[in-house]
Each structure stands twice: as structure tokens, then as C-alpha cells.
Amino acid sequence: MSAPAFEIAVGGAEPAHGFFANRLIQRLLGDPLGLLGLSLVLLVLFCGIFADWITPYDPFKIAVPERMQPPSLVHVMGTDSVGHDIFSRVIKGSQIALVVGVLSIALSLAGGLAAGLAAGYGPRWLDNAILLIADTAYSFPAVMLALAVITILGSDLRTIVLVVVIFQTPVYARLVRTSTLAMKNSEFIFAERSLGAGSVRILVRHILPNIIGPLFVLGSMDIPSVITLEAGLSFLGLGIPPPAPSWGRILYEGYNLIFDAPWIVVAGGIPLIITTLGFTFLGESLRDMLDPKLRRMV
Amino acid sequence: MVVYTIQRIGLALLICFVAMTVLFTLVYVLPGDPATIALGPRATAETVARFRIEMGLDQPIPMRLANFIGMVLQGNLGSDLFSRRPVTTMVMEVLPHTLSLIAAGLGWAVLIGIPLGCYSAVRRNSFIDKFTAVISVGAISIPSFVVGIYALLIFAVKLNWFPAMGAGEPDDSLDRLYHLVLPAFALGLGWVGYLARIVRASMLEVMGENHIRTARAFGLREPRIVLRYALRIAILPTVTLLGLAIGGLLSGTVFAEKVFARPGIGQLVVDMVASRNFPVVQGAVLVTVGLFVLATLLADLVVAWLDPRVRASL
Numbered sequence: 001m002s003a004p005a006f007e008i009a010v011g012g013a014e015p016a017h018g019f020f021a022n023r024l025i026q027r028l029l030g031d032p033l034g035l036l037g038l039s040l041v042l043l044v045l046f047c048g049i050f051a052d053w054i055t056p057y058d059p060f061k062i063a064v065p066e067r068m069q070p071p072s073l074v075h076v077m078g079t080d081s082v083g084h085d086i087f088s089r090v091i092k093g094s095q096i097a098l099v100v101g102v103l104s105i106a107l108s109l110a111g112g113l114a115a116g117l118a119a120g121y122g123p124r125w126l127d128n129a130i131l132l133i134a135d136t137a138y139s140f141p142a143v144m145l146a147l148a149v150i151t152i153l154g155s156d157l158r159t160i161v162l163v164v165v166i167f168q169t170p171v172y173a174r175l176v177r178t179s180t181l182a183m184k185n186s187e188f189i190f191a192e193r194s195l196g197a198g199s200v201r202i203l204v205r206h207i208l209p210n211i212i213g214p215l216f217v218l219g220s221m222d223i224p225s226v227i228t229l230e231a232g233l234s235f236l237g238l239g240i241p242p243p244a245p246s247w248g249r250i251l252y253e254g255y256n257l258i259f260d261a262p263w264i265v266v267a268g269g270i271p272l273i274i275t276t277l278g279f280t281f282l283g284e285s286l287r288d289m290l291d292p293k294l295r296r297m298v
Numbered sequence: 299m300v301v302y303t304i305q306r307i308g309l310a311l312l313i314c315f316v317a318m319t320v321l322f323t324l325v326y327v328l329p330g331d332p333a334t335i336a337l338g339p340r341a342t343a344e345t346v347a348r349f350r351i352e353m354g355l356d357q358p359i360p361m362r363l364a365n366f367i368g369m370v371l372q373g374n375l376g377s378d379l380f381s382r383r384p385v386t387t388m389v390m391e392v393l394p395h396t397l398s399l400i401a402a403g404l405g406w407a408v409l410i411g412i413p414l415g416c417y418s419a420v421r422r423n424s425f426i427d428k429f430t431a432v433i434s435v436g437a438i439s440i441p442s443f444v445v446g447i448y449a450l451l452i453f454a455v456k457l458n459w460f461p462a463m464g465a466g467e468p469d470d471s472l473d474r475l476y477h478l479v480l481p482a483f484a485l486g487l488g489w490v491g492y493l494a495r496i497v498r499a500s501m502l503e504v505m506g507e508n509h510i511r512t513a514r515a516f517g518l519r520e521p522r523i524v525l526r527y528a529l530r531i532a533i534l535p536t537v538t539l540l541g542l543a544i545g546g547l548l549s550g551t552v553f554a555e556k557v558f559a560r561p562g563i564g565q566l567v568v569d570m571v572a573s574r575n576f577p578v579v580q581g582a583v584l585v586t587v588g589l590f591v592l593a594t595l596l597a598d599l600v601v602a603w604l605d606p607r608v609r610a611s612l
Binding site for chain 2: 033132135136138139140141142143144145147148149150151152154224228231232235236237238251254255258259262265266269272273276277279280281284
């Protein structure tokens with residue numbers, strides 16, 4: 001039985017599963033800006049996955065005689081106040097950025113999917129409760145709530161992941177809820193129900209496959225925001241504690257030496273710019289493809 | 299419209315109430331003694347005891363919540379754990395700096411972003427349009443604190459055109475304005491991109507509508523059509539966005555105040571996080587939530603007031 005497409009983003013009728021992904025990749029390869037975004041994202045992914053093998057120096061090695069050296073052929077991005085090779089730390093930092101980004105978005109997606117399916121298919125009171133929680137989560141300036149949570153829990157990886165989950169789960173829950181509500185009353189669901197299918201089977205076998213593909217795309221586009229939040233908190237000295245070479249930490253150390261060693265802040269900002277630009281270009285391209293209304297407008 | 303206004307104010311109050319509850323219960327979500335959790339293991343017995351009294355930990359939780367909300371409604375946000383100063387006073391001292399930074403950041407974003415979006419829509423597919431599209435995406439995606447640090451490095455450290463830190467002399471308006479330039483630039487750059495994109499998309503939609511075609515058929519000049527008929531409608535989504543922008547800008551000011559060593563609510567919170575001074579953090583965050591909720595409420599009411607279609611549907 002053919003199923004209708006994702007209500008929020010896709011709009012038109014397309015079958016789910018592999019066909020969706022294949023068409024997306026084909027169209028992405030034909031868009032220069034999307035291709036540039038994809039290349040930058042792949043570069044960050046490559047650095048993150050192979051960081052332990054491709055760093056020219058040990059990113060944690062302290063070499064005091066080589067401290068505060070400007071960029072050169074030996075140290076491409078220079079060294080910091082204790083002689084760390086900054087380029088190696090930037091590469092290693094991509095691993096931290098990806099772990100924070102992927103882990104927190106994956107947990108938020110899982111939570112949002114469960115809550116959204118329950119809200120869309122479950123009782124009305126649950127729906128109302130989830131909407132109120134979502135509205136309240138939106139009413140907090142993100143960094144401010146993060147700072148309040150850090151005051152209580154202290155700054156580490158778990159706290160940052162928790163903050164992201166608090167913010168992102170209601171966003172995905174709302175999206176999934178809207179889709180579920182729209183699909184709940186479609187003919188193929190009525191047909192399934194009349195054939196005796198239970199709620200769990202309908203949710204898992206019919207509604208979920210239609211939501212999950214575009215939701216993953218949307219989730220992956222939120223990864224740079226999470227990376228930026230982590231870097232921002234680390235820049236404030238409240239992110240992942242040292243010696244982990246988070247990009248924000250590099251910026252924090254560089255900021256304190258901005259008059260004597262300006263290359264450190266420059267180096268700390270570059271990977272953030274590459275990551276955010278890459279994901280944004282890729283996201284823009286994917287969004288144009290997924291949203292026919294927007295495509296017509298642009 | 300009156301009913302809608304009352305409903306919308308009711309929703310805003312409900313959200314503020316839930317936000318107050320969330321902030322209040324934050325110290326109770328973990329197992330263990332809230333005073334020890336909030337203050338950390340290195341807190342002295344005296345500080346812990348003071349915190350217990352401050353937070354009313356000897357009373358039942360619903361009573362504490364009611365007391366907390368009652369205090370907030372009277373403008374009392376508690377007091378600093380260490381200096382004993384009222385949090386309301388501490389927040390009010392720095393709030394004007396934050397508000398002026400937000401106003402300046404948003405102000406220049408509006409002044410540049412809206413005309414840019416309008417021009418891009420009118421000259422669709424021109425070089426300026428394509429250039430604006432790429433620049434907008436770039437401006438949106440680069441984190442504001444990275445823009446701030448790079449701006450500090452280039453314009454303050456290297457070129458020495460602008461001051462690197464502080465908010466300027468309190469009684470010298472020009473000096474304060476001078477100190478505001480770089481932080482406002484860093485804070486507003488992303489919003490220039492956002493506004494340009496929203497206005498462009500909205501203008502393109504409006505320019506295709508029947509009343510614009512009719513205006514053209516009547517021989518009205520293009521600038522009049524754009525400014526008098528199209529922009530008036532196309533600006534409405536921007537008003538909603540400006541309300542939402544306050545939340546993003548309040549987050550952005552935390553970084554801008556840190557980068558440019560400016561006093562402000564963000565800087566206050568960051569300083570207090572390090573010393574785990576939860577009452578100050580709680581109070582300051584609550585004020586930012588209040589500001590954000592108020593901004594979105596005003597934006598919604600302005601849109602309802604400006605747009606006859608929305609007004610008619612109420």
C-alpha cells in the first residue's frame with residue numbers, strides 16, 4: 001500500500017524510504033551551493049572521524065619551547081601559550097563538535113519522535129501538555145537557560161547535551177505531531193484500521209517511515225546550531241572543560257591572548273565558519289528541494 | 299481584537315508562570331540537597347545555611363513556589379548570596395546597557411536588511427540579488443561571537459578604529475555610542491541576513507498578487523507600488539520575526555558583552571555562574587524571559603492591528 005508523503009516539508013506525494021534519499025542526492029549534486037555545502041560538511045566529518053590519525057602533532061602535547069609561535073610551515077596555525085599545535089587541536093576539536101552535535105540531536109530526535117507520535121495519535125490532554133511545554137521552551141533565550149542549567153549541574157558534556165535536548169525535543173515533537181495529525185485521518189490509515197491494525201502497528205509501520213526521512217534531514221541541519229552553542233559556552237569558559245580542545249575553548253584561550261597571539265582566535269573561528277557555512281548551504285539546498293512552495297518562490 | 303488581546307496576554311502570562319515554575323524547580327530536579335547542589339561541594343556551611351533560608355527550603359515545595367511567584371510579582375527577585383544586594387537592583391543597573399545593545403543591533407539590521415530584501419525582490423535574479431542571497435546565508439550562519447571576535451581583532455586591535463572594551467563614559471553619549479558600534483555590528487549582522495531574506499520572500503509573494511497587478515494596470519509608478527502597496531503587506535512577517543529576534547538577541551548579547559567586556563545582563567549571569575550564585579542567575583534569566591515574552595506579545599498585537607486580514611479573522 002502506498003503511503004502519503006511527509007506533510008510538513010515534502011508537500012507532494014512521494015513514496016518513502018530509499019527513493020526519497022536517491023532523488024535528494026541526485027538533485028543535490030546538481031546544485032553548486034548545495035555541493036559546496038556537502039563538501040564542507042564531508043570535510044568536517046572526515047576530520048572528526050579520522051582525527052586521531054590525521055593530526056600532525058599530538059593535540060594534547062605541551063611543548064613550552066615552541067610556545068606562542070605564529071603560523072609557519074612547521075605549525076600551520078601556530079602554537080598557543082603552552083606550545084600546543086593549534087592545527088592539531090582544531091582537527092581534534094571537530095571530533096568533540098561532532099560528538100556533541102550528533103549525540104544531542106539524536107537524543108532530541110528520539111525524544112521528539114516519541115512525544116510527537118504520542119501527542120498526534122494520543123489523547124487531547126497529552127497534545128495540549130506537549131504544546132504548552134514547547135511554547136515554554138521557546139520562551140527562554142537559549143543561552144540564558146543553558147547558563148541557568150550549568151549553574152546547577154556544572155559545565156561538562158552531559159550538561160550541554162541535556163540543554164540541547166531540553167530545547168530541541170519540543171521542536172521535533174511539534175513537527176512530528178503536526179505530521180501525525182495530518183496522516184492520522186488519511187485514507188490509507190483508515191483502511192489499515194478497518195483491517196484491524198492496532199495503534200502501535202499503524203504508528204510504527206505506516207506513520208513513522210513517512211516522517212523519519214525528512215525529520216533526519218531537519219535534525220542534521222540543526223547540528224551546526226548545537227556545535228555553535230557548545231563553542232559559545234566553551235568560549236565563555238562554561239563548556240566542555242580543558243584539556244579537551246573544543247573550538248570554543250581555542251577561542252577562549254585565543255581571546256585572552258588577542259593582543260600577543262591573534263592567530264589563535266583566527267584559527268579557532270575558521271572551523272566554526274566552515275561547519276556552519278557547510279551545513280547552512282547544504283540545508284538551504286535540501287530545504288529548497290523538500291519544499292515545493294519555497295522552490296516556486298525562489 | 300479586544301478578545302484576541304486578552305487571550306494573547308493570558309497566554310503570555312501563562313508562559314511566564316510556567317517559566318517561573320521551571321526556573322524555580324531547577325534546583326529540585328536532582329536527587330539530594332538542593333542547597334548543596336546549587337552551591338557546589340566547596341560552599342561554606344554559612345553560605346549553605348543562608349541559601350536554605352533564602353530559598354525557603356524548610357517549607358513544603360508548593361508553598362515555596364507560591365512565595366517565589368508572589369515575590370516576583372512584587373518585583374523582588376531575591377538577593378545575591380554573597381553580597382546580599384537585591385537581585386532586582388543588580389539587574390536594573392545593567393539592563394539599560396543590554397537593551398541599548400539590542401536596540402542598536404536590531405536597529406542597524408532593520409535599516410540595512412529591509413531595504414536590501416526589498417531591492418532583491420524588485421531586482422530579482424540580478425547580480426545584487428544573487429550576491430545578497432549568498433551574503434545573507436553567510437551572515438546568518440556565522441556565529442555572532444565569531445563575528446564579534448574577528449571585528450574586535452580587525453577594527454579594535456589591528457586598526458584601532460574603535461574601542462576594544464567597556465561601554466564608554468556614563469555621562470558622554472557620544473562615547474557610549476562609539477563603544478556600541480562594534481558590539482552592535484557583531485550582534486546585528488546575522489539579522490541583516492535574516493531580515494533581507496524574509497522581506498525578499500514576502501515581497502515576491504505579495505508582488506504576484508492581484509491588487510499589485512491591478513495597480514500596475516492603472517499605470518501607477520513602480521516605486522509607489524513597491525513602497526505604498528507591496529512593502530506594507532510584506533513587512534508583516536518581519537514584525538513577527540522582530541519579536542522572535544529578541545530571544546536570539548538576548549542570547550547574542552551574552553557573547554557580545556563578553557567579547558567587548560561590556561556590562562550587561564549576560565555578563566552579569568556569566569559572572570554569577572562561575573560562583574554558582576543561583577538567585578542572581580535565576581532572577582536575571584527570569585527578566586530575559588519576561589522581555590522575550592513581552593516582545594513576542596507586542597509583535598503579535600502589532601501584526602493583528604496592522605493587518606486587516608488578521609483583524610477580520612479575530
